[in-house]
Amino acid sequence: MNSFGKIFKVTTWGESHGKAIGVVIDGVPSNIELTEDYLNRELERRNPLKYKFSTKRRESDRAIILSGVFENKTLGTPISVIVFNEDVKSEHYENLKDVFRPGHADYTYFKKFGIRDWRGGGRASARETVARVVAGAIAKKILEKYKIKIFSYTVEIAGIKAEKINLNDYEKREFFFADPDKLDEIIKFAEKIKKQGDSFGGIVEVKIENLPSGLGEPVFDKFDAVLSHAIMSIGATKGIEFGLGFNSSKILGSENNDEMDKNGFITNNSGGILGGITTGQDLIFRVAIKPIPSILKKQKSIDISGNEKLIEISGRHDVCAIPRINVVIEAMTWIVIADFILLQKRMEM
């Protein structure tokens, strides 16, 4: 339940304000170079302090490799990585411990388990994605020779759409936004919402270049099905679509089909997947990100005894999960690709 993958198998653990967050990755091939420095460079991309509109929880987040690596090479044994939780301010949550915060998993965890760690969202916190970013970095590392590139950029913020896609150094832009000409408008909007103590979401698009054809399995483990599983398992996601996605439902078969000539596919409406298996074209998908539920405005809710409560959240305020979530989406994509590539090795009998 807390594991993902068939061969490249990722298991994460940890609550937001517990001692640590961690991940165990099993099935990693041996003799691949891996250092803590590399992991920490990857982890730094998720650091909220880097991003103006992200939470100010200081997650200095140093990944420590506890096993599976020897003299900077993978051993083929499980790689255990731990990141200690720092700057934990559980007192901010003390007055909310019996109340279900709207938009959060407080109510459902309580219904499921009859108990919950109310400090910082517990297991349901976005803090858990630290572990995913580490696992994604390892997946990326073992795939190095394939020259696969993943771009995880933003094409819409609170309804403001990118009109063009410019991927040069997009990670240096606020919100990893694809269209630099729209940045001013978006930042002004973000500053306004931040002052209001409110939050917003957006749409992230992912493009994968150099993905081998033939990945994915017939029927249940189609490449897009498993990727949907992976991406929709990230907290704030509310939808996913591939290629033309929902728009493909509005056009005719003759418009949607990607014809071929001797140079290969002429169009890429499918988003690089046919019958659940990669075509070798760029793989394209988009993810809907909902607004972060923690807002500073007063909200109606109830406590565990059913009494109505007016909630006012104090503490640090995260205006938008983007672009940190883009990094997590990228990480999950690496994990899915690694697993399918390792699985495909069986064909080389």
Add this chain to the structure above:
Amino acid sequence: MNSFGKIFKVTTWGESHGKAIGVVIDGVPSNIELTEDYLNRELERRNPLKYKFSTKRRESDRAIILSGVFENKTLGTPISVIVFNEDVKSEHYENLKDVFRPGHADYTYFKKFGIRDWRGGGRASARETVARVVAGAIAKKILEKYKIKIFSYTVEIAGIKAEKINLNDYEKREFFFADPDKLDEIIKFAEKIKKQGDSFGGIVEVKIENLPSGLGEPVFDKFDAVLSHAIMSIGATKGIEFGLGFNSSKILGSENNDEMDKNGFITNNSGGILGGITTGQDLIFRVAIKPIPSILKKQKSIDISGNEKLIEISGRHDVCAIPRINVVIEAMTWIVIADFILLQKRMEM
């Protein structure tokens, strides 16, 4: 790879024009009534002959239970069900055996396996969903006492949107369309496209009533993540969204959060899932269905040697996967629910 589920475990097998299609379901509790008649009534809902705009392949499709049931009761052992393939006209595919049909899995299967059963789409055919419908019917049966209801209706056809949702006997309407007042417009459109030899898709919405709260697992196996996996594993799907879905990315946190009062949730923007776990509200999701790729128009493609070919498909023509795909979506939803309910049993220690 051809299996789905952790405890209620479904394995399907079979090629479109092979001897048969089948499914093995493991993990079914014992002592539950199950008959072939019941399965066949469920299967009949998928019968293309019932639907004006579906393929005219005659799939009389009688499910035969080969194991796991004794005197009309489940034994707790694997239930194997077989449906023989009839009315197979492989000669229609003979001239296409070396060519990759646009929009189909022909190219990707060839890339992956180096071989493919070209008759009727082989393993990638929608014919495989017969097995899913059988498994879904069994899932539905074992959940009877929960009084869960699933409605799988159409809210958009080729861009024509339902303006209201009327679920009285919606299965009797063409395309299971939610808005009876739009039916005339849609049927006229469908007849036109059929004459053109073209195809179209739409958007299916699913509503689940009486779903228990607390289903779904933290982190990777969130209810919506696993359901996305299940639904996106169906052939023609190109996207999925829960609750407000992509629209939640356009509004503010204060607008999107579902507040609570003593009567429970006041709104249902989340679609009945928080933190990946069901709230107990109606669960709502929508699925994008692409146009069926088999059209009668000429299309450019290549053969396995890379030569350009102009393809003209003859044979039976399926104008739209809806409403047969609605039945399959419903079946996969039952399977996911059954698996999560069985998994949740572990909490009752």
Add this chain to the structure above:
Amino acid sequence: MNSFGKIFKVTTWGESHGKAIGVVIDGVPSNIELTEDYLNRELERRNPLKYKFSTKRRESDRAIILSGVFENKTLGTPISVIVFNEDVKSEHYENLKDVFRPGHADYTYFKKFGIRDWRGGGRASARETVARVVAGAIAKKILEKYKIKIFSYTVEIAGIKAEKINLNDYEKREFFFADPDKLDEIIKFAEKIKKQGDSFGGIVEVKIENLPSGLGEPVFDKFDAVLSHAIMSIGATKGIEFGLGFNSSKILGSENNDEMDKNGFITNNSGGILGGITTGQDLIFRVAIKPIPSILKKQKSIDISGNEKLIEISGRHDVCAIPRINVVIEAMTWIVIADFILLQKRMEM
């Protein structure tokens, strides 16, 4: 629960007197030659009619490939194989339907499931092994190029031990007994016991030649651990040991350790496994087979209401599970090897 294997994944289904017995094998590499004739030749080795002291149930047992093979080549899709049940004489079991036969699974299935198919042992019947032999034959086929050889012979019958091991054409000998000089003694014993309506077991030894080194996974999925799982899942087995096995517990470390020189290992006390991973030497293990529980003598038991009953089984009488069980042991061994070899492919990044 009715599946085995991680990549080469075998799922069996079927009750002894149900319509059929079958198996689905997922994860088989594509483009490997496979015919029904080949499967039936392998299945014939398990045919009880060939063996003097086996049951006289006529299992003509023709395997029919229903999917996953096209023009005699594997497609990479699941291979479904069915064997219809013939010569089913359920009336022999009619008077036993409420009684728990000693040594059988009648009582435990009833306790577990609250229902059982009493006809011929239902799911617990050795009939299920037909499916395993088919799966083993497919595993063997895909491994052909490795030149692995498996010998599954008998070293002890009802306490009568082989004094030497002669593997020339051992399958032609009664009970696949390793020592031809002991055959007369054994056959005389078997005839006596058969007349008494009683049964006996023995010890089967397996030797695997040309097994690659490096198979097996650290910790839980050691080669010997997974093989023990596979072998102990066969009905009549009561113990397994590798190399010196139980005798290694009686000697000193200095005697038990296998030293090495430039030609490799000097001895093979380990049975070809160190730390759960194959050494590349011959792999050796032994399996204890209990006497078949169905005997013609009167036995005390109870019925499902707890009343004491004196049982007298009529019908066909199987004096010894050997050598049919040797064929099943061999099949399970092929399955385990195939799975580990496919899994090891991931290292070839």
Add this chain to the structure above:
Amino acid sequence: MNSFGKIFKVTTWGESHGKAIGVVIDGVPSNIELTEDYLNRELERRNPLKYKFSTKRRESDRAIILSGVFENKTLGTPISVIVFNEDVKSEHYENLKDVFRPGHADYTYFKKFGIRDWRGGGRASARETVARVVAGAIAKKILEKYKIKIFSYTVEIAGIKAEKINLNDYEKREFFFADPDKLDEIIKFAEKIKKQGDSFGGIVEVKIENLPSGLGEPVFDKFDAVLSHAIMSIGATKGIEFGLGFNSSKILGSENNDEMDKNGFITNNSGGILGGITTGQDLIFRVAIKPIPSILKKQKSIDISGNEKLIEISGRHDVCAIPRINVVIEAMTWIVIADFILLQKRMEM
């Protein structure tokens, strides 16, 4: 590969001389009391310093719970437990880093992975069992209400057999030996062998009382098959047998069958399992433990370049894995029982 269990899912990680050893347990029901003190009391039973003939590596071994527990109650989320490695003397292994120690996994790990952590046996070290003992303790805890008792005692040491079984305070006896009257003889023998720098093994018997009937799954996941998998995955095991075990192969069916009367089973030759499912009687199995391979005597071996080497191991010397391995066998048994009991919950629909 480093995970075990279907619902109660245990993943271990760590090398002997790495920073730490750990385990993640997923699927634990919520709201069960669990403290570090409890885990450490259980872990103390494995402490080599307690046992005269065990290694003198000081493993003070304090288990730290990193996640999944809140205010001493399980959360239902993964429980991560870490034990830091102390008293690591890697310099003892420095001169052996290129040499394959006889009886160890050095050679096979090198063959499999092309790299190995030579310090203290790396992943193949018995040190890994710390993680199993922790997981077993958690399994035991969640099963408390079932009143199941597991006795894991020694019935043979280097060929010296217990003549009677006395289980009063057997854990206080050297080697957990079942027969107190044989202790003098055994201790004298052990002292002699210790002086010689040699080692020995023995046979451990396990008795489980109050095990519910109906546990275990038909066909591949029989209770005894899965338990064999679990037990044979422990480093020094070379064989396992249930009930009469290998001796059942020497008697007749009429002698081996367990008859029943109105009080239940009259005998227990089966060891409490029929058809792979527990009968509710005491479950009995025996495990063959080989002598520890690390001995102080000179041994022939080769290095990674194939050169012959005479090995002389210095450092701490463990004369016998018993009784520490008894504790590990017990732990694995708890894990298997917990998993089957949780799995059986699905029947309570």
